Amino acid sequence: QVQVVESGGGLVQPGGSLRLSCAASGSLFSSNVMSWYRQTPGKQRELVATISSAGITNYADSVKGRFTISRDSAKNTVSLQMNSLKPEDTAVYYCNVRRPGWYDFWGQGTQVTVSS
Secondary structure (H helix, E strand, C coil): CCEEEEECCEEECCCCCEEEEEEEECCCCCCCEEEEEEECCCCCCEEEEEEECCCCEEECCCCCCCEEEEEECCCCEEEEEECCCCHHHCEEEEEEEEECCCEEEECCCEEEEECC
């Protein structure tokens, strides 16, 4: 089976930085889309950033210029570098690994809290 595990969450002050990492293990095609989502209570899960196996990236408008997604397809890992963090970035961040029409896996989430 496939497991997706996030790490790197924690407490950071506004304006600070944090790097999230995600590792997917199991039988996977290297051709897939890796993404970061976030969710706060009472809200739907929001797409934060996504990166394809070709390296094409997409970001939510709220994080453009502050967050950077990257991946190592050979290792099935994806990272999210978060800079200039704001209190509204506080959420549980989830890693997703998807090959459309084949599989769609989620991690358990990691808490990011931005507070002074």
